[in-house]
Amino acid sequence: MSLLIDARTLHTKGNLIGMVKRMTIASIKGIVKRYKDQIALDYVDLDIHEGEVLGLLGPNGAGKTTLIQCLMGIIPFDKGAIHLFGEEGAVFNHVNKKKMGLVTQEITVFEELTAKENLEFFAGVYGLKGEEKKQRVKEALEFVGLSSKAKQSPNKFSGGMKRRLNIACALTHRPKLLIMDEPTVGIDPQSRNHILDAVRKLKEQGTTILYTTHYMEEVQSIATRVVIVDQGQVISEGTVDELIKNIQHEEKIFIDVNDVSTIPIERLQGLEGVKQVQVSGSVVQIISNAGAGNLDRALSIVKETSGVVGIQAEKPNLEDVFLTLTGKQLRDGEDDPS
Amino acid sequence: MRELATIRFIGIRMSRDFITMLLLLVVPIILITVFSIILGEVEGHTGTPIRDETVVLLVLGFQLFGGAITMNYVHQDLFAERKDRLLSLPMNTRLYGFTIMLAGIVYSIVLGMILIAYTTIVFDVNWGNFIWALLVITLMSSLSSIVCLVFTFSVKNFKIAERLSEVYGVGMILLAGMFFPMPDNALINTFNDYVNPLMLAYSSIDQVRDGGLSDGFLYAVLLSVIIIIAFGLLLLTGRRRMP
Numbered sequence: 182m183s184l185l186i187d188a189r190t191l192h193t194k195g196n197l198i199g200m201v202k203r204m205t206i207a208s209i210k211g212i213v214k215r216y217k218d219q220i221a222l223d224y225v226d227l228d229i230h231e232g233e234v235l236g237l238l239g240p241n242g243a244g245k246t247t248l249i250q251c252l253m254g255i256i257p258f259d260k261g262a263i264h265l266f267g268e269e270g271a272v273f274n275h276v277n278k279k280k281m282g283l284v285t286q287e288i289t290v291f292e293e294l295t296a297k298e299n300l301e302f303f304a305g306v307y308g309l310k311g312e313e314k315k316q317r318v319k320e321a322l323e324f325v326g327l328s329s330k331a332k333q334s335p336n337k338f339s340g341g342m343k344r345r346l347n348i349a350c351a352l353t354h355r356p357k358l359l360i361m362d363e364p365t366v367g368i369d370p371q372s373r374n375h376i377l378d379a380v381r382k383l384k385e386q387g388t389t390i391l392y393t394t395h396y397m398e399e400v401q402s403i404a405t406r407v408v409i410v411d412q413g414q415v416i417s418e419g420t421v422d423e424l425i426k427n428i429q430h431e432e433k434i435f436i437d438v439n440d441v442s443t444i445p446i447e448r449l450q451g452l453e454g455v456k457q458v459q460v461s462g463s464v465v466q467i468i469s470n471a472g473a474g475n476l477d478r479a480l481s482i483v484k485e486t487s488g489v490v491g492i493q494a495e496k497p498n499l500e501d502v503f504l505t506l507t508g509k510q511l512r513d514g515e516d517d518p519s
Numbered sequence: 520m521r522e523l524a525t526i527r528f529i530g531i532r533m534s535r536d537f538i539t540m541l542l543l544l545v546v547p548i549i550l551i552t553v554f555s556i557i558l559g560e561v562e563g564h565t566g567t568p569i570r571d572e573t574v575v576l577l578v579l580g581f582q583l584f585g586g587a588i589t590m591n592y593v594h595q596d597l598f599a600e601r602k603d604r605l606l607s608l609p610m611n612t613r614l615y616g617f618t619i620m621l622a623g624i625v626y627s628i629v630l631g632m633i634l635i636a637y638t639t640i641v642f643d644v645n646w647g648n649f650i651w652a653l654l655v656i657t658l659m660s661s662l663s664s665i666v667c668l669v670f671t672f673s674v675k676n677f678k679i680a681e682r683l684s685e686v687y688g689v690g691m692i693l694l695a696g697m698f699f700p701m702p703d704n705a706l707i708n709t710f711n712d713y714v715n716p717l718m719l720a721y722s723s724i725d726q727v728r729d730g731g732l733s734d735g736f737l738y739a740v741l742l743s744v745i746i747i748i749a750f751g752l753l754l755l756t757g758r759r760r761m762p
Contacts, residue, residue: 278609281607283604291528294531305521305528306609350604
């Protein structure tokens, strides 16, 4: 047992050492931003590590965009410090801005320019010239699947294609830190998948990404770490699994049976950790403490007296984490993307 | 100086802005054509064909509205939907705003040149000295862009700024007596003689055309002084509002 504990401690220490060794690309320390009487960011602390996809979750008005604006040097902040690439107070520094890319929530491409000209504009501003610029523009178009549309104007594009071009504009200079502010809002599932694949590819190439979204399925599928913000404060952070564990107090087991009348409800209620047993139609619902391991036991008891038609165990997801922590619905009436 | 290099793309954007092109090039061409046909070869009391006076005033009058494209692009890129993206770029946004202004001025000058060429070739309008006419067009175009930007920076609501720019254009045309004759009022006369850019520009071209070089030069200097004052206002308002 002691050996086991030692091994676990060692493993945790290893992880910690690994975490420390990974370079912190951006470090936000005690940032405060006020708009007159309203506080938009309230002593926010946040680290973004090299190579990670950090999911930033929060309801509308939580302070996500303000945080991004402070990080990108778009707006000044009232208190605190931001360290970028190891430098303090370097937010408005053009050298650091060259290492960063912003994918805005709104589509901010130039409608009067072709897709290629749009990329050439941004590549030029980032200081690329000549053959290198041509090559990077070509690569960015290929990356977002718009090579065949290079000479077309974005006003002829679908919403998804415009979003992809919006992303490509932030990629020509190969940023070390890419900030994506809700890049998949209002687009079709194919374009959404294309964008999520692109994010995964960028991560594989070593780009550090700060990804904000309303859609928790996206965060669950791409983020290595999640930060939840609400009312200008970071209220929780960790991996998806860590966040779920933090709020996981109970699990629900649904067993669909042939004959409900024969089910020994008292025996099920007597299982350790079971809080409640309910019958609804042909389904027996068992609410149990998380980690009590009652799925097998409950199934065995039910099988003794009745045939089992179906079984389902429900565990909390990121949405439950969010609701538990903030008590708010995330999407504010938007349609589910799936 | 990569900000100045963006002038190529701003120019392409402006050249593909067909609504502005329609308003600042096609509409004046139609009006000039209609007025030229109606007025024919009729001469005014000075002996100059009325068509020449009207056409020159029309071309200069449309220059008053040339700044609209500058204010629109500055607003779109630095105050509205593209603000965050452009502010996140490694460039000086004030210099970028200045580049938009330069592009807007060049765009307006090019449209003015096309109109001068059209009126000269098709209706044989006498512009006097072409180089001088072009210089005056340049001054008018610069003033329009600067005034429109002052409005953009002075008021928070862009719609109001747009209305103010229209009031500027229409107001000067109105005071110049192009819609209907103005009363013989000392205040209006003084304003037209020393402040109204449309009348200063017209008088400058008219004087040079009639051989009055020094008077023509004087009107151009007055116009330049107004530009300098407006530019001072632009710096003051821009410093306060530019991101």
